[in-house]
Amino acid sequence: MTTPQDELLPGTRRALLHRIAVAQAEGRAPSLVAAVARNGRTVWNGARTSVDGHAPDENTQYRIGSITKTFTAVLVLRLRDEGVLDLGDPLEKHLPGTGVGEATIADLLAHSGGLAAESPAPWWERTPGALRPELADVLGEKPLRHPVGRRFHYSNPGYTVLGSLVEKLRGAAWEDVLRREVLEPLGLDRTTTRPQAPHAGGWAVHPWADVMLSEPTEDLGRMAPAGQLWSTTGDLARFAVFLAQGDDRVLSVESLREMRRPSAPPESGDVVTGYAYGLGLELRRSGERLLVGHSGSLPGFLASLTIAVEDDVAAVVLANCTSGVPLATVGADLVRIVADAEPRIPEPWRPLRKVDPSVLELAGQWYWGTSGFGLRLTADGLLSLEPLSGNGRRSRFRANGDGTWTGLEGYYAGELLRPVRRTDGSVDHLDLGSFVFTRQPYDERSSVPGGVDPEGWRGIG
Template identity: 70%
Template sequence: MTSSFEALLPSTERALLHRVAVAQSEGRAPSFVAGVVRDGAMVWSGARSCVDGHAPDTGTQYRIGSITKVFTAVLVMRLRDEGLLGLEDLLEKHLPGTGVGEVTIAQLLGHTAGLAAETPSPWWERTPGSLRPELADVLGERPTVHPVGRLHHYSNPGYTLLGSLVEAVRGVSWEEALRTEILEPLGLDRTSCRPVAPHAGGFAVHPWADVMMPEPAEDLGLMAPAGQLWSTVGDLCRFAVFLTEGDDRVLSADTVAEMRVPAAPASVTDGKAGYGLGLQLVHSERGLLFGHTGSLPGFVAGLWVSVEDGVAAVALANATSGPLPATVAAELIGIVAEAEPRLPKPWRPVPAAEVDEELLALTGPWYWGTYAYGLRLGAGRALTLEPLKGAGRRASFRALPDGSGWIGLDGYYQGETLRVVRRPDGSVSHLDLGSFVFTREPYEQGDAVPGGVAEGAWRGL
């Protein structure tokens, strides 16, 4: 996303408001508020309320539940980027004595540590955190329910451990780290651990009657890193831009992109869903959406981003059940993307200073065996390798800083290195991609494995 504001069409705004109005009405929510971001700026917001003439705005706080986990994950990734821990480090190395120290930090971030989904009774979301003053109270007598690293199993206690990890490594409270390292740099001054007026009250709406009652807003104590935060549509829209573009004051663009790479397998029952490092991933008709859902008694929330469309959406409601902000947020993205498709950037040649005759000479057709591929050169010495016809593996590559080759960015070749192999006289012999050899001709005569064709070997019947 880039920071350029362009207003939506009135027909698009009407469709967005209609979707929010239907969500509030059919979901029987006391109030429902949403916002849409396009190319780095909030371009629309809308709300509906059961109180005539008194709808919330983009500065009204709602509790966001498990969207809090994304903030906790960002704090952990900051520690990794600073070299204070590694994602493959065992928890015991930095937070000893938990009894589950054999799990890695990456497994906790991606919910593959085998931990239970919830704390022991009573229900932690509706009781004060003072009932669980120690990690042992959060984990209980049977903290693991699955083999470590074998299964994606969503775990709220896992993020309590990550919050305690942040405190142990940083030497300050999770709340203090959150404020100084994320909220203040990004200008999220309406996001807080406790509600600050104006804020919505949380309600339970009776499932069989049009009546409701207030829900308690408990301080979650040690469970805060899993679901404590209150925020607004305005702040969460700014946070969505950060999760797309990064911000060097908090995390680089490369690190936020790393967070949305699948770290946990998709569910067997729902192959369209996955999980990165603190981010939920959904493969929709529009491509990949990333973000997170959230709920606590009295509140439900959803935040999704579509990088392909350059659109993000946030939806919040103050009801325990009924409305589905996560679904609505995804649908708001679809409304904008379908009504006003993203305009492609104008084509421009690369800057003259980047023109490299040796790289230009590498472009064009290459062959892996008899499979035909095309190598294309882009800005910043980036390369793309794609099949010219039939089946094949497409991949994009970024030049390595030391000039030794290119690193794969996606697909089968993600993380693999593409290198140019030269003959003793300096001429190009072949491309080596993770030991796969690409030659200028199919099985080029006298060239590298699997090259080499006997004299007259190509023949007809």
């Protein structure tokens, strides 16, 4: 049930409608549909103009192009979480004979495997997939363009390889695995590999005249895991909620956080624009706001899925034109409109129900050398380390159950925090990846590597 707190204000709804109306008119899109999700549900839908004489809505299918890659990445992460593969495994271990077996699974997910951007001629988006019945036909005779693992180079064939990997390890067709493991559990019954009515037709709009040309709608065959899917704003809004919050029937929130972390070094030009790529997800900066999601395009269609996880707002925008509408920008604007006009209301602060005295003892002020840090025990059971000055390394730590803690992000991600105790049980210092944190700067009572000058702190003169 929608509560008054979930509903958008009239001014916000009008601003959203205005933004997509401007995008459709200036971009000359035959039709454009959009949706916004907040607090785990869709809170706004909008559409401009018509599809086959009827106004499109949240159930009208559009082709979503490379957003398909995010679905494929979810399937691969499921295999990893089940222990079937490791992201560091070379492809050759699980799918031999491709000619790109040196690339790891993580390389392929992050577009750093060195593979070509496109499949060999003819233009794969506008030709029947049946022309490439085998994986070798997709990769071609020289599939690599760069050394493996050295640079980000977006690759459609790379995700075709991942789809073939899923098929090999699951013993079933990619689309069947996708339906069984992702679409059905999440209730995405309007996301399909082939169009189902009502759906939009794809159009090319002449750049110098207000006329249109119908685009072919090809089945991509082997290339399907890179861009085959059709979906709706309703389904993609639900998928966006899953990508932000997780669903243990499909993929945990921890694995989704991993997908949202930058995994490939950006191209030199992207360093300026704030673009990076995770594991099947794009990351962009819009001002101070971090946006994750994916864009997509195929002849006749454009698509964008944008999530601001910290703001708990997601936007989906779909259009049936080959070019002309900057959907990634439109999606970012829809998120900004909602997040700025109606900021997220934080959850109420609540204290811990119970606390281990040995953990509570760790809370407070610590020093790495002469740099001050605060270690806080939070209501979610994590330890949070932050510099007192506001500048410096920070991270949250999750308990391992043996008295140690593992870093979750930043410089200390994956690093071990270990309280070192004296013979009487009191804490001598914290060992964080071999760095020593003491209660006072270079505390003479603590075991500081190199020792502490016995003359202590002094002035000059």
